[in-house]
Amino acid sequence: MNSENRPFMTIKEVSELLGISISTINRLVKKREFPPKRKISPGKKVFMKCQIQEWINQKALPH
Secondary structure (H helix, E strand, O other), rough: OOOOOOOOOOOOHHHHHHHOHHHHHHHHHHOOOOOEEEEEOOOOOEEEEEHHHHHHHHHHHHO
């Protein structure tokens, strides 16, 4: 299955999409300011695309 059809993204893909480092993403997750990782198999955690899109949309709203 190619990455377009998957409902999830790896942390590397999220990092590239958002232009922020993996360590920044991990720090935001720890502070509960970013969607949580989901475990899909032993040793493999991913982010759900729909949650990443919601986070992006929230950040785009004027405060």
